[in-house]
Amino acid sequence: MNPHPSWMPPRWRAWAAAGAAALSWAALAAGTTAEPPSLLDFSAAERAQIVAHGPWPPKPRADGSNRVLGQTAAQAWGASLFFDTRLSANQRLSCASCHQPNRAFQDGLTTAIGRTAGQRNTPGLLDVAQWRWLGWGGTHDSLWSASLTPLLSDGEMQQTVPGLAERVRNTPELAAGYREAFGQAPPTEDTALVVDLAKALAAYQATLISPRTSFDAFRDALARGDSASAAHYSPAAQRGLRLFLGEGRCTVCHAGPNFSNGEFGDIGVPFFVPDGVDPGRYRGLQQLLASPYNRLGAFNDAGATDPGAVGTRHVILEPRHFGEFRVPSLRQLVHTAPYMHNGSLPSIETVVQHYSQLNEDRLHADGERILRRLNLSDEQSADLAAFLRSLSD
Ligand code: HEC
Numbered sequence: 322m323n324p325h326p327s328w329m330p331p332r333w334r335a336w337a338a339a340g341a342a343a344l345s346w347a348a349l350a351a352g353t354t355a356e357p358p359s360l361l362d363f364s365a366a367e368r369a370q371i372v373a374h375g376p377w378p379p380k381p382r383a384d385g386s387n388r389v390l391g392q393t394a395a396q397a398w399g400a401s402l403f404f405d406t407r408l409s410a411n412q413r414l415s416c417a418s419c420h421q422p423n424r425a426f427q428d429g430l431t432t433a434i435g436r437t438a439g440q441r442n443t444p445g446l447l448d449v450a451q452w453r454w455l456g457w458g459g460t461h462d463s464l465w466s467a468s469l470t471p472l473l474s475d476g477e478m479q480q481t482v483p484g485l486a487e488r489v490r491n492t493p494e495l496a497a498g499y500r501e502a503f504g505q506a507p508p509t510e511d512t513a514l515v516v517d518l519a520k521a522l523a524a525y526q527a528t529l530i531s532p533r534t535s536f537d538a539f540r541d542a543l544a545r546g547d548s549a550s551a552a553h554y555s556p557a558a559q560r561g562l563r564l565f566l567g568e569g570r571c572t573v574c575h576a577g578p579n580f581s582n583g584e585f586g587d588i589g590v591p592f593f594v595p596d597g598v599d600p601g602r603y604r605g606l607q608q609l610l611a612s613p614y615n616r617l618g619a620f621n622d623a624g625a626t627d628p629g630a631v632g633t634r635h636v637i638l639e640p641r642h643f644g645e646f647r648v649p650s651l652r653q654l655v656h657t658a659p660y661m662h663n664g665s666l667p668s669i670e671t672v673v674q675h676y677s678q679l680n681e682d683r684l685h686a687d688g689e690r691i692l693r694r695l696n697l698s699d700e701q702s703a704d705l706a707a708f709l710r711s712l713s714d
């Protein structure tokens with residue numbers, strides 16, 4: 322696979338190339354770190370846990386709900402739409418205004434600009450096709466429906482379905498783009514046209530996959546029993562990893578190759594916002610179930626038998642969802658500060674401190690008994706931070 326296909330927008334291509342360069346530089350530098358190569362005596366159980374955090378990159382997830390997923394023409398059109406300010410009502414905002422390619426597709430702000438977007442931190446979009454539920458509160462069950470909302474949202478691009486459909490039909494370049502991506506003229510039905518726009522945007526975003534990291538090289542070396550190569554992974558990161566798997570119990574929620582179980586939790590981040598509280602998953606589920614664009618609705622290209630719709634059909638709104646947020650991936654953290662749904666923690670160190678000094682009284686959901694105050698020493702905190710950094714290129 323060509324890692325920098327020509328349809329990649331130039332800035333993203335440059336970002337990807339810089340990532341590749343940084344990776345080889347890191348490989349060169351690895352031999353000259355202060356601590357000499359050595360491998361902790363990881364137990365068989367620990368090794369199995371480590372191997373379960375890979376391989377990387379992951380297999381693409383099948384998603385029949387979007388008929389143009391994986392199609393080159395739709396990816397190319399989606400890539401140009403992503404940077405196109407003509408999609409917003411005032412023609413000033415594009416997706417890339419907030420999801421900036423040179424910042425791992427987020428914006429570096431505490432919370433996003435805009436009225437409704439502005440209560441939450443903008444998530445990066447690398448590996449976004451891995452998620453079953455999208456948004457901090459799980460408002461969406463497909464990448465394309467999560468791409469439709471910002472177009473129509475008050476706080477973001479402020480379009481209406483008829484307004485946006487008109488703009489595509491009446492802008493020759495956009496109408497031609499549609500024809501190229503979908504093999505036919507734009508439909509006369511407004512909603513069908515706008516949903517297709519979101520599906521092309523999703524086809525593009527599904528190609529955004531984060532580069533391999535020093536953790537992945539370590540994990541693969543362990544998986545093939547190559548201790549000599551594994552020993553080049555920094556000793557501090559190895560000690561931090563042991564904490565992550567053991568005493569910290571981080572891996573219970575931050576599981577699998579993407580370091581997230583894809584579900585929701587409460588880790589005691591306060592959820593106050595200017596006009597009250599952010600209900601998190603509770604409101605997310607209400608919105609998901611009420612949306613005509615969920616997988617149970619008419620716009621799912623896989624129809625009623627979509628295996629991906631099972632979750633949506635069976636999900637139940639419960640009081641414990643109040644104040645729960647999606648467990649984030651831990652890949653590329655170095656490029657996605659600040660952290661948490663409200664951007665309240667500015668650095669990896671402050672996140673480690675949050676877990677170390679956890680206020681257990683703040684945990685309201687019954688399921689979160691996994692978490693407890695860790696009281697880490699300075700050295701342990703530094704090790705855990707070193708491990709978290711090793712998940713970035
Ligand atoms: C004003 C800033 C802003 C703009 C413009 C914007 N987004 Fe977002 N985006 C956000 C924020 C904030 C969230 C988190 C929303 C939430 O969880 O409530 C988000 C969430 C997402 C998600 C879910 C990611 C995940 O990890 O679950 C996707 C996908 C996404 N945006 C795609 C887009 C696309 C495509 C566009 C353009 C059509 C766009 N966004 C425009 C700020 C923005």
Ligand code: HEC
Binds near residue numbers: 572574651659709
């Ligand atoms: C009970 C499940 C759970 C456990 C256990 C857990 N986390 Fe988390 N983690 C979450 C959730 C949920 C969030 C998002 C919370 C929010 O935004 O309010 C999060 C957020 C984070 C973030 C911020 C990522 C970002 O992009 O904003 C980091 C870093 C992190 N956790 C690391 C850890 C570490 C290290 C441990 C172990 C000490 C750990 N987590 C244990 C559920 C968990």
